[in-house]
Structure formats: C-alpha cells, structure tokens
Amino acid sequence: MAVASLTALVRVDASRDPFMTNPADLFERTFSNVGLDDNQMELLREELRLSLPCIAGDLAAHAADLDRAGLRIGSYAAFLHAALRAASYGD
Amino acid sequence: MSSNARVWGFLCLLAALLCAVARPSDLPAVSLVEAFAGGGVEYAEVTFTTAVEWARVRGARAQSSTEAGRWEEREVASWAALGGRPRQLRVMLAAGTPQAHTLLRVCVSLETGAGQPVRETCGQARWEREAAAELRRALDGLSRLPKTEREKSVLASVYMSRQQGSTVGSADISLVRSDAGARDVSYFVRLKRGSLAGMDPHHMEAGGMWRRSILMHRAERALVRKALRRGDWAGGAGALQELQSKWFAGHTVEVGVKLEGDASGVNRWLGLVDAGWGLQSTTRRVNLPDAPGWFRFRLLAAGVEAGREQARVKWGAGAALMIAPREQTAPIRRWEFTAEAVGRWLARPEWGRRGVRAWLQADAKAFFAGTGAMRYGLRLSLQRGALPPLFAPVNSVQLGFVAESAGAAE
CATH class of the missing domain: 2.40.160 (Porin)
Structure with missing residues (x-):
C-alpha cells in the first residue's frame, strides 16, 4: 500500500486473501522497476514511519540502506517483517 | 534373430529408464525455506524455483530435528499463498516444536498435471527463533546489492x-x-x-x-491506514486511488x-x-x-x-x-x-x-x-x-x- 501510494504502476487488492498485486510478482521486483527513484524512496520510508510507528527507530537507523530504488521489494519487506517481529517480541 | 531381440530389448529398457527419470523442466521445486518461531507462532516460508499454481498444491508436511538427531513429524496447521509473491508459500505449523530442535524440513506436494502423479518437493532450513538474528539477516539482504x-x-x-x-x-x-x-x-x-x-x-x-x-496528503494517507486497520478494504482502495491521482x-x-x-x-x-x-x-x-x-x-x-x-x-x-x-x-x-x-x-x-x-x-x-x-x-x-x-x-x-x-x- 505504501508503494502504491507513490506510483501508479502498482495496484493492490487487499479485499482478497492473499491480497493480490499488479504486477503479480511485485515482491520480486525492484522499486526502480515500478517507477520509483531514490528521492521517492525517502518518501516511502516516511510513509512507513507513519504506518508502523513501532519500528520508526529501525527505519531511521538504516535509512542509508533503505533509501535505494535498486532494492528488491521482497528484501525490503523482509526487513520490515524482521523489525516488526523484534519490536513485538522485545528481542 | 537373437541379437536383434537383445538390441530391441535394450532399447525398450533404456526408454523405460528415461521415462522413469525424466522430469518436465518447468516443474517448480523448493529453492529456499525460511523457518520462523516466536511468540507461540511457528511457520515456514517456502520459495520455489518458478511461480506455482496454488490450486496444484495438494498438501504439505513438516519435520524437525536437532543437529544430529532423527527427524520428527510436526503437524501442519495450514498453508497459504502470499500476495505479490507467486513463488512463495507460507506453511503454518501447530506450535510445540522443542526448543532443542534447530532444523526444519518442509515438503510440499504438487499436482504435476491432470491425471499425473503428485510430486513432492522438499527443502530444509534452520529455525530462526531470535528476532534480532532475523533482523540482522534481513539487513544483510539489503546490503547484498551489486x-x-x-x-x-x-x-x-x-x-x-x-x-x-x-x-x-x-x-x-x-x-x-x-x-x-x-x-x-x-x-x-x-x-x-x-x-x-x-x-x-x-x-x-x-x-x-x-x-x-516530507509527505503530502497526510489526511488521505491516514484514511488509507485507518481503513486497512479496521478491515475496510473497499474504503482503503478508494482512498489509495485518490492518492495515486495526486x-x-x-x-x-x-x-x-x-x-x-x-x-x-x-x-x-x-x-x-x-x-x-x-x-x-x-x-x-x-x-x-x-x-x-x-x-x-x-x-x-x-x-x-x-x-x-x-x-x-x-x-x-x-x-x-x-x-x-x-x-x-x-x-x-x-x-x-x-x-x-x-x-x-x-x-x-x-x-x-x-x-x-x-x-x-x-x-x-x-x-x-x-x-x-x-x-x-x-x-x-x-x-x-x-x-x-x-x-x-x-x-x-x-x-x-x-x-x-x-x-x-x-
């Protein structure tokens, strides 16, 4: 949803389980592949900071690694998942 | 005559062997398994070599083990496809794996075609029980760009x-x-x-x-977040479309x-x-x-x-x-x-x-x-x-x- 709010090249249908995306292999693409550049990656991180306040610290601490449009969306999602898990379980 | 029979017999045997070992090159196989445990939840994310038609998944089973021990069967609670990841499947386990078990093996049965036998493909992983270790691994993944x-x-x-x-x-x-x-x-x-x-x-x-x-349209973005939190997908989609039009x-x-x-x-x-x-x-x-x-x-x-x-x-x-x-x-x-x-x-x-x-x-x-x-x-x-x-x-x-x-x- 955060990516879709910045680029019209991504569509998300969250009414289904699992949710559907267009492109179908969204998480295997890079952010640049769906039209984002490094400047927009900063806005993405800001959107995620507002959506996931419990991991705002992790997002800020790794901004240099995260603000790169060449990243694979799946790798970015894996980082978010790990950070959320660490925040949930207090590890 | 007898030499011709031997030749034909050998060719038939060779054909039978080739049929037995031949596999369609585009059948998905497990390429990666990642196993997670914590907070009473245990699951594995299974990545395949190619996209999987989820209707062809016939079942999943799991086994866990210590480093040098025997594999023990684990109950699979459910499995589900993941949105935006056509090559990944999440397999949820009924929790209760002993802490001493550090290895997990997951096998997924796939229907290979109409009337064709079901084929099983397996992969193995170490349990990721510590969230901090998972975070370190995810950060390594971020830094692995060329x-x-x-x-x-x-x-x-x-x-x-x-x-x-x-x-x-x-x-x-x-x-x-x-x-x-x-x-x-x-x-x-x-x-x-x-x-x-x-x-x-x-x-x-x-x-x-x-x-x-600094993000703009914070009110519209807040609408999307609130809609998703209460499960109002239609409302969230409408707000998202509004954002995409900006x-x-x-x-x-x-x-x-x-x-x-x-x-x-x-x-x-x-x-x-x-x-x-x-x-x-x-x-x-x-x-x-x-x-x-x-x-x-x-x-x-x-x-x-x-x-x-x-x-x-x-x-x-x-x-x-x-x-x-x-x-x-x-x-x-x-x-x-x-x-x-x-x-x-x-x-x-x-x-x-x-x-x-x-x-x-x-x-x-x-x-x-x-x-x-x-x-x-x-x-x-x-x-x-x-x-x-x-x-x-x-x-x-x-x-x-x-x-x-x-x-x-x-």
Whole structure:
C-alpha cells in the first residue's frame, strides 16, 4: 500500500486473501522497476514511519540502506517483517 | 534373430529408464525455506524455483530435528499463498516444536498435471527463533546489492564521437552516496565537461547535503491506514486511488555546503552554502499503444546559493519519461527521456556576469543491450545555457554511445 501510494504502476487488492498485486510478482521486483527513484524512496520510508510507528527507530537507523530504488521489494519487506517481529517480541 | 531381440530389448529398457527419470523442466521445486518461531507462532516460508499454481498444491508436511538427531513429524496447521509473491508459500505449523530442535524440513506436494502423479518437493532450513538474528539477516539482504548499486546513486555517461576529423568527448558524471551514520546526509560529486568550446560547461561540484523529505496528503494517507486497520478494504482502495491521482507526493528541503569549481585551466573554486525547497511528484503511468511506461518529475521551487562573493537565487525542474515496448523482439528495449532545467539569478556579478543564467539539459536515450549491472545504447543530448562557476555559454547537440550503470534513472 505504501508503494502504491507513490506510483501508479502498482495496484493492490487487499479485499482478497492473499491480497493480490499488479504486477503479480511485485515482491520480486525492484522499486526502480515500478517507477520509483531514490528521492521517492525517502518518501516511502516516511510513509512507513507513519504506518508502523513501532519500528520508526529501525527505519531511521538504516535509512542509508533503505533509501535505494535498486532494492528488491521482497528484501525490503523482509526487513520490515524482521523489525516488526523484534519490536513485538522485545528481542 | 537373437541379437536383434537383445538390441530391441535394450532399447525398450533404456526408454523405460528415461521415462522413469525424466522430469518436465518447468516443474517448480523448493529453492529456499525460511523457518520462523516466536511468540507461540511457528511457520515456514517456502520459495520455489518458478511461480506455482496454488490450486496444484495438494498438501504439505513438516519435520524437525536437532543437529544430529532423527527427524520428527510436526503437524501442519495450514498453508497459504502470499500476495505479490507467486513463488512463495507460507506453511503454518501447530506450535510445540522443542526448543532443542534447530532444523526444519518442509515438503510440499504438487499436482504435476491432470491425471499425473503428485510430486513432492522438499527443502530444509534452520529455525530462526531470535528476532534480532532475523533482523540482522534481513539487513544483510539489503546490503547484498551489486557493487555498482551499493552507492545511493551512480549515473555516469561518457561518450566520444568524431567531428571534423577530431575526436570529441564529454563526461557527465553524478555520484551520490549516503552517510551511513548521519541521518538524511549524503555526499556528492558532479562533473560536466566537454572537450570543445561551446560544449564545455566547465562545471564540477562536490559537497555534502542534509535532505529531508516530507509527505503530502497526510489526511488521505491516514484514511488509507485507518481503513486497512479496521478491515475496510473497499474504503482503503478508494482512498489509495485518490492518492495515486495526486500529482505530488511530498516536499523536499535541502541544506548543504559545496565546493564548486571549473575543473579546467582557469582553476576557479568557490565554497558555497546551498539550500532549496522542492516538490516531488508521484510516478504516473503512461499508456502508449504497445509501449507502457511511466513519468515523474520534481520541481525546485526556490533555492539559494551563497558564498563570500556570491549570492544566487535558483529555481528549476526535472522530468523523466521511460517507455518499454512490449514486443520482446523490438530492437530498442527501452527509451528514456530526461530533462533538467535550472535558472539562477545572480544578485552579485560573477566572472563579469549578472542577471539570470539558465541551463537546460535534455537527453534521449535508446537502449539496445544490457547486462545485470550496465545498460548500453545511444544518447542524444542537448545542452544549452551556462553553469557556475564560469557560466561559460554552452550550445551543443551530441550523439554518442552511452554506458550507464543499472539502477540509475530506471
């Protein structure tokens, strides 16, 4: 949803389980592949900071690694998942 | 007669053996398993070599073990496909795996075709019980970009052409790297040079910049978040569509210091403070027949550059358009059109010049070949105007080959 709010090249249908995306292999693409550049990656991180306040610290601490449009969306999602898990379980 | 029977018998046996071992090359197989445990939840994420038709999944089973122990069966509670990941399956386990078990093996049964036998494919992983370890692994994954993409942005075009019996060259290099320790700080080096008068901007700058991006449309974004939290997917989709229709995504504020030089025999170097405020667009879809693409732009609404003897007000804009023909056999795989324009009002004379000095650079690139790290093509570049510190007039049209690092301006 955060990516879709910045680029019209991504569509998300969250009414289904699992949710559907267009492109179908969204998480295997890079952010640049769906039209984002490094400047927009900063806005993405800001959107995620507002959506996931419990991991705002992790997002800020790794901004240099995260603000790169060449990243694979799946790798970015894996980082978010790990950070959320660490925040949930207090590890 | 008996020798013919032996030959035919051998051929039949060989055919039977080949049929027994032959596998369709496109059947998905497990390529990676990641196992997670914590907070009473245990599950595995299984990645396949190719996309899986989830209707063909007939079952899943799991086993766990200590390092040198025997595999013990674990109950699989459910399995489910993951959105946006056609090669991944999540297998949920009924919790209760002993803490001493460090290994997990997951096998997924797939129907290979109508009337065909079900085939099982397996993979193995270590349990990731510590969230901190999972976070470290995820960060390793983020840093595993190819070296040319580890920098925040690398854009280098160097091309040569023949003109009037002599070789003409030019370089347009932009290197930006984020500071690993300081938030929102990056360092840059930019060089624009040419080998002939009229095509040499005599421009080089290097420095550091603090930059903050601020989202716009916060109320609409809050609507999306609230809708998703209460499970109102229709409401969330409507709010998201509203956001995608907006032209601008956010503001940017930049403050930095730079050393500006001509990188030539004149050897004029200036230390400046540089500040600006701008707007960043969303990425818009472009729907040309058989050639989809995207379009984005940014505006430098207001900026200042100030030094010991320099005072400039600047403004500008940049835009990028990318088109990729759908046809796989198209000779040109990708078109890129970029334009950058900046205007500077010189409040104090510089190098005998004052007033407004503008700069326009427009590039059209056609890429016809590429590797994982680089793209190769032709570039037509228009440069007109003047850049600091010398504000030497430039009016050139150049055509040449371009080698560009992948990941830049995609």
